[in-house]
Every structure is written in C-alpha cells, then in structure tokens.
Amino acid sequence: MSDTVERVLAAHRFLDGMPEGTVELIAGCAQLDSFEPGQRLLAEGEPAGTLFLVHHGRVGIEVHQSEGIITIETVGPGQIVGLSWASPPFRWQFDARALEPVSVVAVDVDRLRTELRRRPDIGVVVLERLASLLVDRLQETRLRVLDLHALGDDRPR
Amino acid sequence: MHGPLTPEPYRVVGRREEVGDVVTLSLEPCTDGASGTYAHGQFNMLTAFGVGEVALSIAGSAGTSGLIEHSVRDVGAVTHALCTVPAGAVVGLRGPFGNGWGIERLPDGPDVVVVAGGIGLAPLRSAVGDLVVREREGRGRVFVVAGARSPDQVLYGDDLDAWRLSGSDVVVTVDVGTPGWEGPVGVVTTVLPDLAFEPGGAWALTCGPEIMMRFVARALVECGVEPARILVSLERNMQCGIGICGHCQLGPLLVCRDGPVVPYGGVADRLLVERGR
C-alpha cells in the first residue's frame, strides 16, 4: 500500500493527539515530496512558503560561510523543517538540505493559514503544537549555548 | 603493604594524545604484583608526585591485561602534570574506588542506552565494550549516543567505529558542525527520541557534565525509561576515595563510597538543591 498524505500525516508526531479533522485539513493543503541526498528543501533568502513534516531521512539546517557549509542542526523523522513562514519577513533564514534520501509532507502555508482561520478550534491546537516545538528547539539551543563540553570538570574520568 | 591513603608507584608505559586536551595514559605497577581487578565505572586516585592527586575514572578494558588506562583532560595543575608526563615516568596510583555501573549484574534481555558527553565517555568505554559483546551474544541490545563539542572533538573515534562495525547502534552528535560533517548536529537529548530502543525495562548509563545528565535523564524519563534504571556518574570533590575525608558529600551520599554511579531517581531533587547556592 503506497503512502498517502493522510496516512503519513496520521502517523506523524506533529499531529499526535490533534482534534479530529486536523489530518484532513492539513492534507488539503499538502502533498508528498521527496529529496535525494544533497538536494535542497529550502534556500536562504527565498520566500518562505512551505512547511515540511519529515517522514523519512535526516535534513541538515545549514549556513554557508567562506570555509564551506556548516550544519547548525539536524532534523529527523517526526520533526518539522521550515519555521520562517511563521514570522516576518517570511523568508528562509538558512538552507535546508537532505543528508539522506528524505521524504516529507510539504504543506502550502498560505493555504494552511486560510484553512486554520476558518477552523480556529484546530488553528489554536496547531499553533500550540508549533509553539511547543519552538520551545524545544529553543531549549536545545540554550543547552548548546552553555557549551557544556568546554566547561572544566574534574569528575573521575 | 601500604595503607589506603598511600599511592603505589606505577610506570607510564604508553601515552596517547587524544582529541582536544585529552591524553590517555597506560600504566603498569612498578613492583612485580599485577594491578588489581576493577569494575567498569570505578575510579582511581592518581598522584603526580610533587603536584597532587586527582580522581580519574578507569578508561581501560577491565581486567583484560595488567595495564590500566586513564584518559586525562588538562584542566588543572594535577591534570596538566599528568597530561605532560612522558612515557617511562612514574606516577602514583591508589584504587580502585567507588561502585561502578554494575553491568555485570544486568539481566539478559533489556536494552541498554549509553549517553556520554565529551570525556564522560571515558568511564563508559570499557562498559560499552562488554555491552557490545552482550548484544552480539543476543543478550540485549546497546545504543550508544556520544556527544561532542565539534566533529574534531569526538573522543575514542576508533572505539566508536569498532562498536558500530560490531553491529551496535552508535550515534555521534555534535554541538557545532564543521564543513563536511553530515552527522547529527544538536545536543544528545535531541537524538534520544529517534533511537529504536524499547524503553520498558531498559537501562540507561549516562556520564557527562552534570547539566547534560539532568537533561538526558529527563529526556529518557520522557521516553518511558524508569528513573531508577537511569544511572548517572556523579561529579563531586573526591579526595580520599574511601569515604573518610568528607569532601564529596551529596546529601546522604558519600559519592566516592556510595557512588560515583547512582540511580537518577534517588538524587534528582538533591542535585538541584545542592548546586549553585
């Protein structure tokens, strides 16, 4: 049985525990997509129009610098790629590239917005889920800012 | 026979520069007697004569040879002296002390998740070696997550490769990627939900900076691992190793005597109260 958008969404962590009708609502704005290793999902500076729910494979959030490409964070199955559509100026701040064969559900965020306004009961839950995901990312980033491995410690080792 | 506070002379027969400021020393007793046996996760007190003494966990394969291995990170006067000691020189050693991970008492079956941050892999190294064998013998899977600051700071890269080749699930994640690194980027907690382990009945062993261990423990609890089965290796000021100098107390624990390995469930609250006030 081949994957359908509905089936993938229903199994995705992002939609876990969402109210009835959410899968159908999001599926109405989305399609399945896949990327080969090295292929870009999104590019720095371009208009942010898509939210990717990763189904298979890992995606690197990357930034270019003179020495080459640096991966800032890796995102795997059950997680999402693409946050800049939620905030002005609605342009991607980083690149995202498939590190492995990647399959996703690609959501058209303009249509999603329209649909969520029509169904505020679902809208508020989706926004809560998005906020919680952002908090997780923020906490992980804070932990990295601590630069724990650089702290001196004299535990037995 | 010397007392428990007196070190025995050990010769540095091998010295290997690891990543960063870490040096691994191989030691053998200067006297004829072979060094004693020890359990994974125990520690020794090493003396740089004329400088001082420091607690170092045993990083060598337990009980396989007369050699004891210690990985030392250059962070203070004593560790600096040990990191720069040449092969052939003599250091002092007493131990082993503490309780170790107790993996020899693990029943067959449960998955074991090992989460290490930086040099926190040292006290886990010989334990993972045995856990990989346990997996190969079909007695329970092992999942190793090693966190490092950056790809060039990954400790024991050869061991990690060997464990992976042996069929175990090994994930290395870094805080900051460098050009060419396509492995996971993020703190160790981010990769835990994607590990294919069975949390019910699973055991977890973790060692690293205390903050990291707290977050790892919480993330594991979130995954469904029982707090009593999450073992952390604590860091306190250990000086005597035998529970008589009082420095390493953590509430009811004398960490050198009752630890350094303790179940997270028993110390979680105390760690938050004791630190930083």
Next chain:
Amino acid sequence: MASDGDAVIDRHGFDALIAELRRRGFRTRGPVVRDQAILHDEVSSTGDLPGGWRDQQAPGRYRLEQVGGPELFGWAVGPASWKSEFFPPEEVVWRASVDDGQVTVTEPDGTTEPVALIGIRPCELSALDVLDRVLQGGRVVDDRYAARRAGTFVLAVDCGAPASTCFCSSMGTGPAAGSGYDLALTELTDGRHRFHVRVGSPAGAEVLASVPREPVGDGDVAERRGVLEGARAGMGRVLDTDGLPGLLDGNIDHPRWDEVAERCLSCGNCTLVCPTCFCSDVDDVTDLSGSVERRRRWASCFDIEHSFLHSGPVRASTSSRYRQWLTHKLSTWWDQFDGSGCVGCGRCITWCPVGIDLTEEVAAIRAGDRETVGDAS
C-alpha cells in the same frame, strides 16, 4: 544499684589508678588547665587535673574560674576534643623520594604506645564511638587512626557539672557513661571526696583490682544518683530529636537557613571544636632534594574550597554551607553511618564567635516546618 566489681576509691586510689596505667605502658592523657581553658596533656597524677576549677559557658562565651574546693571534674568540656589524640590536626601520610626515575614511597610510623584517656566525659566517649564508625567502621579503614586507637584504655568520668550549652541528655550520650569504657568514675564530694567506680571491661577490672578501694555503700549509690539527677536537671539546653533526620531533610529550602547565614561568619570554629567532625584535606609539599610528602589536615565544610570542583564550589553561599554542616550532623549522618553525628557536647555553641546555637536553629526549623504548620503562603 551496684554491680559486681564496682567500688569506691578516694583520691589516693585515683592516683594509684593513674600510676598503675603508666606502669602498664599507657600514655596517660587527661584534662589540664592551660591557656585559660581545659585542654588535654599528659597527666601523671591527680595533681595535674583541673582541681578546683569551674567553667562558665554560654553562646559565644567560655570562662574558667578557680573556685577552690576538692572537685577535679567541676567543669563540663573544654574546646579540645579527644579526636586529636587519634586523628591529629596535621600529619604526614606518606613520603616519596624521587631519584633517577625511581620512586620510593614510605609511610611514617603511625603507631604509638596505647593511650589511657583519663577523665573522658560520656559525651566525648560517644563521640569517639561516632569517629570509630566513620574512620574504622567502613569497608576501608583509616589505618593511621586505627593504629593510634588500638588498645586505648578508657577511664571515663560521669558529668556532674553540665554547662548552659550542654544537651547530652537529649542525645542520649550522658551525663552517665553508658558503654565503651573500661572504668567509669563518678565524683562524689558530699562529706568525703571520693569516686564511685563502675567496671566496664576485664581490663578495667584488672586495673582496679590493683589499687586500694572500698565496697560501694548505700550512701555512695544515693549520692551518685543525686549527682546524675542534678546534672540532668542542670542541662542548659534541649534538642528535640523526634523525627529529626526527616524533619531536616524535608526542610532543605526553609528560610531559616538564609536567616542564620546572616549571622554565620563561616569561620569553621564549630567544626574545629566538634568532637566528631572528621573532614580532612591533603596537601603535597616538596623540598629541594626531590622528596615529597603528603600532609593531611583537618578541614571544614565552612571553607568555600571544601566542595570545590574545577568549575567552582558546589556550596558557594554561607547558607548552603551552614545547612550542609547542620543537616550532616543531625540528618544525613544517619544515612552515611547509621547514627547521629552530634553528641550534645555544646562546643559548637560555646565557641561560635557570634553564638549561633544549633538547638535554637533546629527548634526554629521545627516551628516553621511546612509539613506541620501547613503552607504559610
């Protein structure tokens, strides 16, 4: 109630006891007056003991005064506890000579002739039992302590003169010696100056048998009872130990810790005078010849370095250090060594320069216990 072997001796008998112990090769150590305090030193006869002296103790206050009279033990306890006999304030643990790539490590001989403790108070005898559990009762024995402690003869003296800072009755350690003694004396001064002697061991019986003594009379028993009752009644302080370990464990975030920290100087006096505080530091000292020695010395949990890790101290505030000290003595000591770390000698109260009183602190925490008074918010 007199037991078999109990006896009464007079001061000459006491002198004969000390002489007999010396003849048997004991170093006889006992209380003496020095530097305006009761300290410990070698005693060769009762003439060396603090005859006619009394102490006055209060929070932050200690005075000796000569009142005359026959009493040798008319005082409570001085600043020096007996732990230094077996666990010296500073000692060399080992020496190493480094010569041409060879290292030789040697330990200085820690053995001495056994010591006889003359006039040790019951609270202090309990303190030695506490130290024994810590330093030689675990899986690994502090061999230096054990070597000094071996063969100790204990000549205890029941306490008839508790200070205002004393609370041994609360801790169950006094005023009468309960166990662990070879001989236990009670000083009696009604009419004739004499000592009621209880025998606690075969060694004690043997030594007592060699000195002039009389049988115990009804009057001696009655007077002894009176002395001990008077001591219990004169005990200056009380510590309610009911459920104490749990009480403190349940109040580690009580506001009282911050309040006491406003007065506490974090000087560590309490830990130095405490007969059970056992923390120690080590320090390596080198000389020009290339030899090294490691010295061990008493340490205090009030020292900010005590909990030091490379990234800083675990207990950075005075509040957290006072809490560590007090909760260790009265609560976590039970977890670690299956007993109390406090014997009620009151030294920490007397010798605190600002007069912090642990019985008062515990009472305040009990009064403000959230478990019993409910949520104040």
